[in-house]
Amino acid sequence: MTAIKYELIKTCKQTGARLGKIHTPHGSYDTPMFMPVGTLATVKTMSPEELKEIGSGVILSNTYHLWLRPGHEIVREAGGLHQFMNWDQAILTDSGGFQVFSLSDFRKIEEEGVHFRNHLNGDKLFLSPEKSMEIQNALGSDIMMAFDECPPFPATHEYMKKSVERTSRWAERCLKSHNRPSDQGLFGIVQGGEYEDLRRLSAADLTSLDFPGYAVGGLSVGEPKDVMNRVLEFTTPLLPANKPRYLMGVGSPDSLIDGAIRGIDMFDCVLPTRIARNGTVMTSEGRLVVKNAKYARDFSPLDKNCDCYACRNYTRAYIRHLIKCDETFGIRLTSYHNLYFLLQLMKEVRQAIKEDRLGDFREEFFEQYGFNRPDAKNF
Amino acid sequence: MTAIKYELIKTCKQTGARLGKIHTPHGSYDTPMFMPVGTLATVKTMSPEELKEIGSGVILSNTYHLWLRPGHEIVREAGGLHQFMNWDQAILTDSGGFQVFSLSDFRKIEEEGVHFRNHLNGDKLFLSPEKSMEIQNALGSDIMMAFDECPPFPATHEYMKKSVERTSRWAERCLKSHNRPSDQGLFGIVQGGEYEDLRRLSAADLTSLDFPGYAVGGLSVGEPKDVMNRVLEFTTPLLPANKPRYLMGVGSPDSLIDGAIRGIDMFDCVLPTRIARNGTVMTSEGRLVVKNAKYARDFSPLDKNCDCYACRNYTRAYIRHLIKCDETFGIRLTSYHNLYFLLQLMKEVRQAIKEDRLGDFREEFFEQYGFNRPDAKNF
Ligand SMILES: [Zn+2]
Ligand SMILES: [Zn+2]
Numbered sequence: 018m019t020a021i022k023y024e025l026i027k028t029c030k031q032t033g034a035r036l037g038k039i040h041t042p043h044g045s046y047d048t049p050m051f052m053p054v055g056t057l058a059t060v061k062t063m064s065p066e067e068l069k070e071i072g073s074g075v076i077l078s079n080t081y082h083l084w085l086r087p088g089h090e091i092v093r094e095a096g097g098l099h100q101f102m103n104w105d106q107a108i109l110t111d112s113g114g115f116q117v118f119s120l121s122d123f124r125k126i127e128e129e130g131v132h133f134r135n136h137l138n139g140d141k142l143f144l145s146p147e148k149s150m151e152i153q154n155a156l157g158s159d160i161m162m163a164f165d166e167c168p169p170f171p172a173t174h175e176y177m178k179k180s181v182e183r184t185s186r187w188a189e190r191c192l193k194s195h196n197r198p199s200d201q202g203l204f205g206i207v208q209g210g211e212y213e214d215l216r217r218l219s220a221a222d223l224t225s226l227d228f229p230g231y232a233v234g235g236l237s238v239g240e241p242k243d244v245m246n247r248v249l250e251f252t253t254p255l256l257p258a259n260k261p262r263y264l265m266g267v268g269s270p271d272s273l274i275d276g277a278i279r280g281i282d283m284f285d286c287v288l289p290t291r292i293a294r295n296g297t298v299m300t301s302e303g304r305l306v307v308k309n310a311k312y313a314r315d316f317s318p319l320d321k322n323c324d325c326y327a328c329r330n331y332t333r334a335y336i337r338h339l340i341k342c343d344e345t346f347g348i349r350l351t352s353y354h355n356l357y358f359l360l361q362l363m364k365e366v367r368q369a370i371k372e373d374r375l376g377d378f379r380e381e382f383f384e385q386y387g388f389n390r391p392d393a394k395n396f
Numbered sequence: 397m398t399a400i401k402y403e404l405i406k407t408c409k410q411t412g413a414r415l416g417k418i419h420t421p422h423g424s425y426d427t428p429m430f431m432p433v434g435t436l437a438t439v440k441t442m443s444p445e446e447l448k449e450i451g452s453g454v455i456l457s458n459t460y461h462l463w464l465r466p467g468h469e470i471v472r473e474a475g476g477l478h479q480f481m482n483w484d485q486a487i488l489t490d491s492g493g494f495q496v497f498s499l500s501d502f503r504k505i506e507e508e509g510v511h512f513r514n515h516l517n518g519d520k521l522f523l524s525p526e527k528s529m530e531i532q533n534a535l536g537s538d539i540m541m542a543f544d545e546c547p548p549f550p551a552t553h554e555y556m557k558k559s560v561e562r563t564s565r566w567a568e569r570c571l572k573s574h575n576r577p578s579d580q581g582l583f584g585i586v587q588g589g590e591y592e593d594l595r596r597l598s599a600a601d602l603t604s605l606d607f608p609g610y611a612v613g614g615l616s617v618g619e620p621k622d623v624m625n626r627v628l629e630f631t632t633p634l635l636p637a638n639k640p641r642y643l644m645g646v647g648s649p650d651s652l653i654d655g656a657i658r659g660i661d662m663f664d665c666v667l668p669t670r671i672a673r674n675g676t677v678m679t680s681e682g683r684l685v686v687k688n689a690k691y692a693r694d695f696s697p698l699d700k701n702c703d704c705y706a707c708r709n710y711t712r713a714y715i716r717h718l719i720k721c722d723e724t725f726g727i728r729l730t731s732y733h734n735l736y737f738l739l740q741l742m743k744e745v746r747q748a749i750k751e752d753r754l755g756d757f758r759e760e761f762f763e764q765y766g767f768n769r770p771d772a773k774n775f
Binding site: 057058059061062063064086087091094095096101102103313314316330331332334335337338339341342344345346347348349 | 436437438440441442443465466470473474475480481482692693695709710711713714716717718720721723724725726727728
């Protein structure tokens, strides 16, 4: 009687990456999958129809931000987040924990929860496992996340151990106060930083609670890429094979591929829409800053190998012009392209898993994108 | 061998308003028609597909703005404005005159043209009839406008007379330097302010040059509404019945109806998209500021009588939330709705002309919208 079911279709013989499908109360989506982020009940600049057009079957939205604006009560009155934002496919909401730890310049962590000041007007607020569940139940997301502590990188082993233990106690309280388990699946979050013993501890605690899915938290918080890969390598084997695994806050093409190779099924990140607003796009030949002067007379598409709406109909010169003039439609086009690019990439990753050649795909992709160059940028 | 042809279908027996059709090298559109404004080669927030969806067969773009950014040479190299912005229907470009007179805080008018400083960085520029034609020929718009002087309201009779005479001389120079007459139709602009004798003089000068269409300029520049109506009443009869008539810079629903009643066929204005950015919409029951707190829990559409994409799928509460959070998608929705509203209004105006009841339609519309109330806002 769980809301979320994971179907493992096959593993890549070359890499161990998993091809799967996740079934939710609002439809199914294939994994590995990248989830566009709709912070405030909208994926910036995009319509729901456009999200469907690019093949997005699941999006993420932020508990903390919706709690503040418009308030979860209003979303509940609207009939839940799906109805509020006119999105009939799957939604995952985070717990608010990450924002409390990253956006507030004041916070006090107690066993009961976290006191902090909100980033909009500095008002004092209190977020706890119970409060996070109350908000996420009001939002009605298909996948909810347990409220966890997100320690910074690096943290001492001593601090991290206490934090992991608290996160486990908080996870139990989340399970207990979650009151819509048949509509909404609650995922646990494995913490422990770069410490293998603590990841083991955290995974053991959380898997004993039998969540319908697990996230690997505390990564993509400033640590080097090889640390992330190493942590994933010893963490995902600790998680049950019949449940989905979600790597939070990751959206650069190399990390998506490397995460899939280490057994991750779901990813999310604001990266594609955030860089789009600055006129930067991801292309099959690497990162391109379309705002640069050299594209003023470039009448080719953003990416000659892309068949998205933006690339089929508009030139770099036009998009550059729009972005230079702060015209919304320019950002619509770069956002559309970047999301399409990542969703296509995941499609290619799934195909490569199906054909047991994700390792080869990684090599080709990294070479063409430029990740193997000494001066490679990280997205 | 003119690029633009006007087809008069019928006049309303009740009001004299004209039902017609304008044929351009990029398709035909029905009149009276409202043209959305795409200042910088984009109708703010909207895609070309959305513009077609709402029934827009013609848009306006600004010569002055495109001259500055990205530069008309780049647009020409792109294959013209249609190709640059991916719009295959009709485009009208203004002459740049209005922006020179309204945006620059320094200008010096000479017989040859106007010296001024651009509004972006203060650089000195010079715009003349020949330069305006050169730019508009590079843009390749279907309808070009002659370069005129736009005196402020009010102006003395003496000043206005000199200005009208200069505008006539400039109109001749425009005709002479226009080098794509078979692709692009050049419209003359009748000036003369509120002075009937000067409108007569201007109309006589311009009609003798046999333009394929005429604009009534120098209105909607701050004069009271009854002055605009009176000027239209004595000006449109001075224009040939077999040519289209364009009232520049008008987009409030009452003025569109009152303009049509006085024989106007085309209108343009930034109003619907500008107010949309502030969270204000036009509805069948009047102006609505959806950003207001009272709509926070209002789960009804912007306009219950509207069947546009925004009204079919989203609530006031959601759109208010987006606009309060500066989310682009909110402005997409209010812009879409406002443009749809005006294009639907023009459709209803055309239907009313067809049925000889535009006077009755005006009464009903004004009553329902609230234009008859003592505290009526002007849009
Ligand atoms: Zn593309
Ligand atoms: Zn509407």
